Amino acid sequence: MQMDVFLTSPWIPAEWIRAHGLQPRGIWSAETFQHGPWPLSAGVCAFAEAAVRFAEARTNSAVIFSTACDQLRRGFDTAILRGQSRAFLFNLPATWQTAAATQMFRSELERLGQFLLAIGGRAPSPEVLRQDLLQSSRTRKRLLESASASSPRGFAEAVARFHWDGAFSPLQPAAPTNHIPLALVGGPFLAPHWKLLDEIEAAGGRVALNATETVECSLSPTFEFEAGANHPFDVLVHGYWDNIIGVFQRPNTRLYSWLKPRLASRHVRGIVLWHFTGCDLWRAEAQTFRETFGLPVLLLEASGEPGAAPREINRLQAFVETLR
Amino acid sequence: MNTSPRKLNLDEWDDRYEQLRRDGLREAGYGGPLRRHVVREKDFRLQQLQFDNSPAALRLWNFLLTENERLHQARANGHKIVGTMKDLGTVPVMAYALPGVRAFYPDGAWWTPCLMECSDKLLQQAEAMGIDASFCPVRAMLPAFENGEHFPQPDLLVCSTGAVCDDFSAIAQRLEHLGHPIFWWEIPRRRQPAPGEMACALPGNLAAPKIQVDCVRTELQRIGKALGHLAGKTLEDDCLAAGIRAANQARRLLDSLRRTVYFAPAAPLPALEMLVAEMLAIHFCSDREETIVVLDGLLAEVQLRVRRNQFIVSAEAVRIFWVNPVADLRAMNLLEELGGRICGSDYMFTHALDLIPENLPPLEALARTALADPMVGPTSDRAMRIVRECQAGHAEAVVVSRIPGASHCAREGEIIREIVRQTIGIPAIELEIPPVCDALLPSLGSRLQALVETARDRRTK
Ligand code: SF4
Ligand code: SF4
Numbered sequence: 001m002q003m004d005v006f007l008t009s010p011w012i013p014a015e016w017i018r019a020h021g022l023q024p025r026g027i028w029s030a031e032t033f034q035h036g037p038w039p040l041s042a043g044v045c046a047f048a049e050a051a052v053r054f055a056e057a058r059t060n061s062a063v064i065f066s067t068a069c070d071q072l073r074r075g076f077d078t079a080i081l082r083g084q085s086r087a088f089l090f091n092l093p094a095t096w097q098t099a100a101a102t103q104m105f106r107s108e109l110e111r112l113g114q115f116l117l118a119i120g121g122r123a124p125s126p127e128v129l130r131q132d133l134l135q136s137s138r139t140r141k142r143l144l145e146s147a148s149a150s151s152p153r154g155f156a157e158a159v160a161r162f163h164w165d166g167a168f169s170p171l172q173p174a175a176p177t178n179h180i181p182l183a184l185v186g187g188p189f190l191a192p193h194w195k196l197l198d199e200i201e202a203a204g205g206r207v208a209l210n211a212t213e214t215v216e217c218s219l220s221p222t223f224e225f226e227a228g229a230n231h232p233f234d235v236l237v238h239g240y241w242d243n244i245i246g247v248f249q250r251p252n253t254r255l256y257s258w259l260k261p262r263l264a265s266r267h268v269r270g271i272v273l274w275h276f277t278g279c280d281l282w283r284a285e286a287q288t289f290r291e292t293f294g295l296p297v298l299l300l301e302a303s304g305e306p307g308a309a310p311r312e313i314n315r316l317q318a319f320v321e322t323l324r
Numbered sequence: 325m326n327t328s329p330r331k332l333n334l335d336e337w338d339d340r341y342e343q344l345r346r347d348g349l350r351e352a353g354y355g356g357p358l359r360r361h362v363v364r365e366k367d368f369r370l371q372q373l374q375f376d377n378s379p380a381a382l383r384l385w386n387f388l389l390t391e392n393e394r395l396h397q398a399r400a401n402g403h404k405i406v407g408t409m410k411d412l413g414t415v416p417v418m419a420y421a422l423p424g425v426r427a428f429y430p431d432g433a434w435w436t437p438c439l440m441e442c443s444d445k446l447l448q449q450a451e452a453m454g455i456d457a458s459f460c461p462v463r464a465m466l467p468a469f470e471n472g473e474h475f476p477q478p479d480l481l482v483c484s485t486g487a488v489c490d491d492f493s494a495i496a497q498r499l500e501h502l503g504h505p506i507f508w509w510e511i512p513r514r515r516q517p518a519p520g521e522m523a524c525a526l527p528g529n530l531a532a533p534k535i536q537v538d539c540v541r542t543e544l545q546r547i548g549k550a551l552g553h554l555a556g557k558t559l560e561d562d563c564l565a566a567g568i569r570a571a572n573q574a575r576r577l578l579d580s581l582r583r584t585v586y587f588a589p590a591a592p593l594p595a596l597e598m599l600v601a602e603m604l605a606i607h608f609c610s611d612r613e614e615t616i617v618v619l620d621g622l623l624a625e626v627q628l629r630v631r632r633n634q635f636i637v638s639a640e641a642v643r644i645f646w647v648n649p650v651a652d653l654r655a656m657n658l659l660e661e662l663g664g665r666i667c668g669s670d671y672m673f674t675h676a677l678d679l680i681p682e683n684l685p686p687l688e689a690l691a692r693t694a695l696a697d698p699m700v701g702p703t704s705d706r707a708m709r710i711v712r713e714c715q716a717g718h719a720e721a722v723v724v725s726r727i728p729g730a731s732h733c734a735r736e737g738e739i740i741r742e743i744v745r746q747t748i749g750i751p752a753i754e755l756e757i758p759p760v761c762d763a764l765l766p767s768l769g770s771r772l773q774a775l776v777e778t779a780r781d782r783r784t785k
Contacts, residue, residue: 043734067513070490070731077703078735081742094485094493095510100542104512107535114518250485250493250508251500280459280731284494287454288501 003120006030006058008051009066010163010218011244012090013236015136016109018166019129020121026163027051027063028188028214045071045278046302047188055079055087062086062119064112068094068248069281088115094250096241105241109233129232133223133239139168140219146171147216148266152197152207159215160191177201180323181208181267185259185289186274186282187302188214193274195307196300200272203313205320208266211259212274217245220258247281256292263293270323271297272316296323329629329636331374331594331657334358340377349379352614354390358382361389368441369760374657376597376636380621387618388600389439391428391610392475398426398610399476404554407478408607410492411511413676414694415482416607418548421567422555428610430475431492433465437759438652444473447759455498460491460730461651461759469504480554481506482547487513487700490731507550509543511694512536514701526696527678528709541691548687564686570612572679577619578605579677584626586667586717590635592626595666596656599649602669605676642779643667645719647710647740651727652761655768659723662769663776667717670710674698703736707743714748720779722752723772728759751778 002023007014014024027033034050041049048071055063056079065076067089076089091108093101117123139162147155150171158169182205184197189212197207210216223239225232245258263271271289275282289297298319303309308316332340341349341357358375361367367389375381399405406427408415419427437447438461449467451457468474483496485508500506514532517523522534548559581601585593601622608615629635637660645668650656659666675696681689698706714722722744724737737754744752753775755768 041734043729043731045734067487070488070493071734073487073513074703074732074735077739080702081704081739089513089515091486091512091515093510093512095508098510098543098546100539101510104510104535104539111518248493250483250497251506252497278458278731278734280490280494283458284455284498288498291501 004058004061005116006054006061006063008064008072009068009090009092010214011068011092011240011246012064012066012112013109013221013240014163014166015129015132015223015236016112016124017116017121018132019124020113020116022062022116022119022121023165025165026160026214027054028190029160029164030054031191033190034192043278045069045276047276047279048072048075051075052079052082055084056082059084059086062088062115064088064090066090066092068092068246069279071278086119088112092246092248094248096244096249096254102237102241106237109237126232129236130225133232133235134225136166137223137239139166140222142168143171144216144219146173147210148208149173152200152210153194156189156194156197156210156215159219163214163218177206179204179206180269180320181206182320183207183209183211183259183263183266183268183271184274185209185211185271187212187276187279189274190214193302193307199307199313200316200320203317203320204324205270205316207272208268209262211262213247217255217258220245247285252285260293263295268295270319271295272319273297273299274302275299276302327377329592329634330377331636332377333374334362334371337375337377337382341382344379344382352383352386352617354394355383355386358385358389365389365440366443367439368443369439369653372654372762373596374594376594378625380618380625381593381597383621384597384600384618387609387611387614388603391432395426395428395610396476404479405476406551406554407475407481409481409483409496409506410488411484411694412673412697413606414544414690415484415547417567417571417680417690418544418559418564419551420570420608420612421563422551422557422559425551425555426610427607428475428478429607430465430469430478430481431462433468433474434460434462434651435653436464436468436474437461441760453498453502455495458729459495460489460727462492463495466495466499466502469499470502480550482509482550483507484509484511484694486510489699491729507547509547510539511543511697511700512539514695514697514705524692526692527681528674528696530696530701530705532692532695536695537688537691540694541687544687544690544694561686564690565682568680568682568686568689570616572682574608574612574615574619575605575677575679577616577623578602579679581619581623581626582669582677584623584630586669588626588630588635590639591637591641591660591665592629592635593622594636594656595646595660596653597622598666598669599653599656599671602671602673602677603649606673637665641665642776643718643720644775644779645669645710645714645717645722646671647722647724648672648727648733650725650757651759652757654761655725655757658765658769659772662772663780664721664772667719668713670698670706670713672699674709699732703739704743706736707740710740711744711747714744714750719750720782721750721775723775724752724754726754726756728756751775751782
């Protein structure tokens with residue numbers, strides 16, 4: 001059986017893991033990622049802490065942390081101290097406009113490759129990688145094409161499935177409604193949170209754009225082979241590196257450039273900013289979203305309960321009410 | 325006049341200042357009585373602090389508290405001002421290598437709410453700008469940029485990113501959205517070289533893969549170009565090498581000061597003045613030459629005191645290693661009031677204390693120094709240095725002071741305490757110190773007191 005390699009960020013290429021004969025899994029798609037209330041301790045991001053605990057418990061799998069934020073970076077330190085030997089810290093540069101950053105991303109992929117070999121992966125064949133990239137590109141494209149027309153929950157589930165096993169799940173078109181179109185923007189969106197999409201509908205809103213970091217924007221990598229001439233590894237590097245849309249990037253203008261046309265084309269009237277307790281990177285964007293897009297923003301905190309906590313639902317209802 | 329060392333409050337310093345003046349005290353251009361910082365700058369916290377009574381300490385405080393004024397003056401004199409953010413110690417070495425350029429850390433606004441006892445309302449203003457109390461006190465920097473009442477607007481803003489805290493990264497990004505363009509440069513998270521990988525030795529007994537050093541050197545090269553452009557003069561290697569030598573002069577002085585104070589049988593200088601002196605290393609408090617004079621004065625003072633067997637904290641005091649700067653300076657006084665003394669410190673910029681290698685090409689040397697930053701590497705590396713320094717300074721306990729809201733504090737305290745306990749078995753506690761800690765003094769006091777007593781009990785066992 002292939003070993004599971006859990007990824008804490010959608011910007012760590014799953015295709016590279018598969019090319020090594022191992023099974024990449026978006027950690028956020030794992031049913032067992034977090035049971036019950038989120039582990040809250042002062043200042044610790046609940047998502048990062050859940051990733052540490054998951055890594056601790058799954059010693060027969062590997063977990064790839066990223067350096068995208070201090071919380072995950074230091075979460076990795078904790079996982080190592082607690083004895084997880086199959087953990088890897090992927091240095092994801094925050095800058096993206098320099099050759100040095102591209103080179104770093106590339107060399108980190110090579111280093112990740114060495115790690116995968118050390119835990120039992122096989123050397124990747126360029127042809128296997130090429131085929132996987134083509135397949136992944138098609139699936140990403142199909143999912144993206146159905147993003148605006150599908151039911152918000154069906155879309156979130158389909159993207160989660162893609163991050164779990166790479167598969168495409170056919171999507172049903174959403175029935176037309178006169179609900180208020182909203183954008184859900186923010187940190188990882190996990191299976192227990194799907195219920196939030198129903199709750200938003202019940203409140204009279206509809207998520208027309210799910211721009212949480214594990215849903216629509218996570219599909220942005222694309223892999224183009226020009227007349228079959230490129231080396232698949234180069235295509236992989238650029239397919240990701242040129243298309244990462246991260247709140248952690250400096251400057252994070254790509255996130256704004258990605259959001260702007262989509263907010264407009266989907267007639268979004270308000271933004272729900274979804275964040276985990278202890279997450280500075282997302283929280284800090286609230287005011288900039290307001291100023292840049294001229295839209296009202298509601299900060300909603302991920303809770304341990306499915307969907308949103310009752311108090312948060314009241315706030316959500318009031319928010320939608322004000323947009324009527 | 326031979327006055328034995330002791331601590332004075334602000335009122336007592338008024339008298340002491342008059343006395344020193346009558347005795348012919350000669351001061352730098354920024355000199356004067358400490359009281360004026362309360363009256364003019366509203367640095368009300370000074371009224372709650374205890375200061376060392378030496379003229380050298382007076383000069384240190386005046387140097388620190390006139391930084392904004394001196395920066396405005398430098399701007400008026402045609403100097404270019406560079407705001408360097410986050411890297412704590414590296415970019416300023418480059419900036420000061422160029423004539424007519426001054427670098428400072430807007431991050432220093434961190435202490436403004438403490439000094440002004442929050443009368444400046446910077447923290448509330450930051451909240452209105454979208455950065456609330458879930459972020460560390462460095463959020464004070466944001467309104468300070470906007471209202472221009474503190475430091476001058478820099479001609480160039482440079483900020484390291486990558487392996488930095490989320491607080492600063494998020495706040496700096498907000499600053500850029502507010503219209504302050506930032507020159508971002510990447511500092512990767514330092515890692516151990518893999519077996520067989522080309523490696524470089526870093527200051528502080530560390531190592532990093534060559535590929536990371538190359539990356540940082542390339543980034544510093546970009547910064548060098550931007551600085552040169554600003555100065556209208558290329559930053560050549562020989563200039564930079566001279567800048568490194570001058571920075572090392574300050575670092576050597578600081579090293580002697582730390583050794584003399586921390587390793588002495590009793591403390592010849594208070595913890596508070598030592599904290600301020602250490603901070604001079606990161607950007608020379610906007611004046612490299614004067615930093616050297618100030619440190620020289622302090623070193624001469626403590627050497628004299630040690631020779632005369634005159635101390636400010638007794639040999640009985642419990643030797644504490646302190647980790648992280650305190651958001652409220654008052655906490656350093658408190659520790660000594662409760663029977664502790666500092667015998668070592670890691671205020672988050674130990675890489676700014678280590679000598680920059682002078683036997684390497686200058687940018688390579690600076691790249692290695694930047695990567696030795698305790699905050700960009702694994703917490704265990706930082707903890708191991710703390711352990712080594714605890715052993716060198718015969719520490720009897722460790723205090724990790726937690727900074728409210730700081731992303732790194734969420735985990736590092738636990739890891740550091742664990743490693744300290746496992747390796748040297750001395751007690752270690754973690755305390756959160758807000759910018760004005762008056763309301764928490766009883767509980768902070770009792771926790772520190774308990775630590776001091778525990779450490780004393782261990783002496784007898
Ligand atoms: S939710 Fe925020 S703090 Fe948590 S891991 Fe993601 S970016 Fe980091
Ligand atoms: S979180 Fe820590 S390192 Fe970051 S700015 Fe605040 S005090 Fe400095």
